[in-house]
Amino acid sequence: MFGKKSNEKSREERNIAHTGGEDVRSDDPGRVKTGIPRLDHILKGGFLRGGTYVVFGPPGCGKTILGNQICFNFVDMHGARCAYLTLLTESHGKLISHLRSMRFFKEEPIATQAIHHVSGFRVLEKEGAGGLLNLVRDTLHSTRAKFLVVDGLESIVASSKTEPEFKKFVHELMLLTSVYECTTLLCAAESGMHPRSEATVVDGVFELSLKLHGPRALRELTVHKFRGSDFLQGRHEVEITDKGLQIHPRTEIQFDKPPGNACEERIRMPFGVKSLDHMLHGGPFSGSSTAIIGAPGTGKTSFGISYLVEGARQGHPGVYFGFYEPPPRLIEKATAIGIELEKYVQNGMIEIMWQPPLEQYLDSLAEQLLEKLRAEQLDQSRRRRLFIDSLAGFWSATAYDERIGRFLSAFTNQLRMLDITSLISDDLSLFKPEIEVRNPELTSVCETVILLRTVELRSQLHRLVSIMKMRESDYDSSIREFRITKKGIEVASSFESAEQILSGQARTVRREPNA
Amino acid sequence: MSRILVVDDEFDVSQTLAAVLEAQGYQVDIRENGNEALDYLKEKRPDLLLLDLMMPFRSGLEVLREMRGSDKMRTIPVVLMCVVQPTALHRELGYSAVLRKPFSIDTLLRAVESNVRARMVESRL
Numbered sequence: 001m002f003g004k005k006s007n008e009k010s011r012e013e014r015n016i017a018h019t020g021g022e023d024v025r026s027d028d029p030g031r032v033k034t035g036i037p038r039l040d041h042i043l044k045g046g047f048l049r050g051g052t053y054v055v056f057g058p059p060g061c062g063k064t065i066l067g068n069q070i071c072f073n074f075v076d077m078h079g080a081r082c083a084y085l086t087l088l089t090e091s092h093g094k095l096i097s098h099l100r101s102m103r104f105f106k107e108e109p110i111a112t113q114a115i116h117h118v119s120g121f122r123v124l125e126k127e128g129a130g131g132l133l134n135l136v137r138d139t140l141h142s143t144r145a146k147f148l149v150v151d152g153l154e155s156i157v158a159s160s161k162t163e164p165e166f167k168k169f170v171h172e173l174m175l176l177t178s179v180y181e182c183t184t185l186l187c188a189a190e191s192g193m194h195p196r197s198e199a200t201v202v203d204g205v206f207e208l209s210l211k212l213h214g215p216r217a218l219r220e221l222t223v224h225k226f227r228g229s230d231f232l233q234g235r236h237e238v239e240i241t242d243k244g245l246q247i248h249p250r251t252e253i254q255f256d257k258p259p260g261n262a263c264e265e266r267i268r269m270p271f272g273v274k275s276l277d278h279m280l281h282g283g284p285f286s287g288s289s290t291a292i293i294g295a296p297g298t299g300k301t302s303f304g305i306s307y308l309v310e311g312a313r314q315g316h317p318g319v320y321f322g323f324y325e326p327p328p329r330l331i332e333k334a335t336a337i338g339i340e341l342e343k344y345v346q347n348g349m350i351e352i353m354w355q356p357p358l359e360q361y362l363d364s365l366a367e368q369l370l371e372k373l374r375a376e377q378l379d380q381s382r383r384r385r386l387f388i389d390s391l392a393g394f395w396s397a398t399a400y401d402e403r404i405g406r407f408l409s410a411f412t413n414q415l416r417m418l419d420i421t422s423l424i425s426d427d428l429s430l431f432k433p434e435i436e437v438r439n440p441e442l443t444s445v446c447e448t449v450i451l452l453r454t455v456e457l458r459s460q461l462h463r464l465v466s467i468m469k470m471r472e473s474d475y476d477s478s479i480r481e482f483r484i485t486k487k488g489i490e491v492a493s494s495f496e497s498a499e500q501i502l503s504g505q506a507r508t509v510r511r512e513p514n515a
Numbered sequence: 516m517s518r519i520l521v522v523d524d525e526f527d528v529s530q531t532l533a534a535v536l537e538a539q540g541y542q543v544d545i546r547e548n549g550n551e552a553l554d555y556l557k558e559k560r561p562d563l564l565l566l567d568l569m570m571p572f573r574s575g576l577e578v579l580r581e582m583r584g585s586d587k588m589r590t591i592p593v594v595l596m597c598v599v600q601p602t603a604l605h606r607e608l609g610y611s612a613v614l615r616k617p618f619s620i621d622t623l624l625r626a627v628e629s630n631v632r633a634r635m636v637e638s639r640l
Contacts, residue, residue: 097616
C-alpha cells in the first residue's frame with residue numbers, strides 16, 4: 001500500500017479509472033460514435049454499426065435536438081451522410097430555425113445535403129407505412145446515408161391498425177437499414193407506463209425523461225436496453241444548453257470498479273498550522289481525503305485556504321473548488337487573516353473554481369473537477385492539493401439525497417487514483433449542541449476527520465479543534481483551542497486551555513506568546 | 516393568367532402558398548416531391564417554379580439538375596425555397612431567386628411578381 005509504484009503503471013491504472021474501469025476503444029469499427037458528450041462513454045463506445053435504436057420521451061425532453069446533434073456530429077466525425085426523416089407536422093424551416101441557436105448547427109451540411117432533411121408526413125398520410133418504407137428505401141439509396149433519424153414514430157403507431165402491423169413496419173425498416181448498413185435512431189413521444197411494443201424488436205431503447213423536482217426541471221437519460229454491449233445502467237443527468245445535449249453519467253456507476261490502489265510513495269501534507277500539523281504527526285498523507293467538519297463560522301474555510309497556501313509554498317499546486325465564497329471575497333478573507341492566498345492565485349499555483357450553488361448538476365460538478373485534475377496530470381512528480389468548500393454544494397446539486405453516500409465513495413476514490421490530497425469541508429448545525437453530521441458517509445470515506453467546534457465560556461465563544469480519526473497513522477487525540485487572528489490560525493500547543501473551557505472552570509490561564 | 520408550380524413536401528406550406536398566390540390571380544399547381552414535379556414538367560410549362568430543396572424521392576437539387584439538362588425545361592425560371600443558403604452547385608445550375616424559409620407573404624409576392632414579369636418581357640422579346 002505504501003510502496004512506490006512506477007509512474008507508467010499508475011498512468012495506465014488512471015486511464016482505466018477514467019473510463020469507469022472499461023477500456024473504450026475510440027477506433028472500434030463496429031461502433032458509431034454519437035459525439036454527444038459522454039453518451040458514447042455510457043454506451044461503452046457508441047451505437048453498434050447498423051443497429052436500430054429508439055429514444056422516447058415527452059415533448060420538450062430533447063429528442064429532436066439529440067437526433068440532429070448526432071447528425072451534425074456524424075458528418076463531422078465520420079464524413080458520411082445522414083438522413084433526417086420527420087413524420088411530425090412541424091416544417092423543416094421551423095425545425096432548422098430552432099436549431100440555429102445551437103452551437104453544433106452549421107449551414108453547410110444542410111445546404112450540401114450531407115444531412116438530408118426530408119418530410120415523410122404526407123407520404124405516411126397518403127400511402128401508409130408501406131409508402132413510408134418506400135420513401136426510406138429511396139432516401140437511403142439516393143443519399144447513401146449511414147445514419148438515419150426517423151422523428152415522430154408515434155405517427156406510424158397512429159397510422160397502424162394493429163400493434164403487429166406496427167411491429168412489422170419496424171422489423172421491415174430494420175431489415176432495410178441493415179442492408180444499407182445504416183445506423184438508425186427512431187424518436188418517439190412518450191408511451192406512458194406501458195412497455196413500448198417496438199422495444200422487443202430494436203437493438204436499444206433509451207428514455208429521455210423530463211420532470212419537475214420541486215421547482216426545478218430535471219432531465220434524465222436511461223438506457224433500458226442495449227443489445228450486444230455493456231453500458232452504464234440507471235438514470236444519468238441531461239443538460240440542454242446552446243451546446244446541445246450534454247449527458248452526465250452517474251459518478252458512482254462510472255467508477256464502480258476502481259483499481260485496488262494507485263498511490264505513489266506517500267508523504268505528509270501539512271496545513272501550515274504548527275500545532276495542528278504536530279497533532280496530525282506531520283499532516284494527512286498525500287493521496288488521502290480529509291473531512292473538516294464544523295458549524296458555520298468555526299473556521300473551516302480558513303483552515304482550507306491555509307492548507308492550500310502551505311501546499312503552494314512547498315510547490316504543490318492546489319485547487320479551491322467552492323460554492324459559497326466568490327473569488328474576490330475569498331482572497332479578501334484570506335488577506336484579513338494573514339494568509340497569502342492572493343500571491344499564489346496570481347502566480348497560478350492555486351486556482352479558484354467557484355460555482356454558485358444554484359441550478360447545478362451533481363455529476364456535472366464532479367466531471368468538471370475530475371476532468372480538470374486529469375488534464376493537469378502531466379507532471380507526475382508534483383503532488384496536488386484540493387479543497388472542496390463545501391459538501392453542501394454537492395447536496396444542493398442532487399435530486400436524490402440517497403445518492404450522496406455512494407457518490408462520495410466513488411468520487412473520493414477517483415481523487416485517490418489521481419493522487420490528489422483532498423480536504424472536504426462539511427457543515428454541522430449552528431444551533432444544536434450535539435454533533436450531528438449530515439453526511440456520515442463523509443467521515444467513513446475520508447481517512448482523516450477534523451472537528452471544529454465553538455464552546456461558550458463566561459459569555460465568550462471559544463473555538464476548539466480535535467482530530468476524530470486518522471487512518472493508518474498515530475495522531476494526538478487531545479482537544480485544542482484555536483484562534484483565527486490577523487497573523488493566521490493559531491492552535492494552542494497544549495490541551496490545557498481547552499480542558500478549562502470544556503470543564504467550565506473559570507480560571508485565567510497565562511498564554512504563551514506563540515500559543 | 517400566369518401559371519405557377521409549387522413543389523414542396525410540406526403540405527401546409529404548399530397549400531398556404533397556393534392560397535396566397537391564387538388570391539393574387541395566379542393559377543397554381545402543387546406537387547409534393549421531385550418525382551411528381553418532373554412528371555408535371557414533362558407535360559406542362561409553368562411561368563414560374565417555386566421549388567423546395569429538401570424533399571423526398573428527389574430533392575430540389577436533383578430537379579434543378581434534370582431541368583438544366585433538358586431543352587424543354589431549361590428556361591423555366593426557378594425560385595428556390597430553402598432553409599439555408601444555396602451552395603455553389605445550385606448557383607452553377609442557375610436559379611432566379613431564393614426565398615429563405617420562413618419567409619413573409621410580402622417577400623413571396625415580390626419574388627413571384629418580379630420573376631413572372633421578367634418572364635413575360637422575355638417571352639415578348
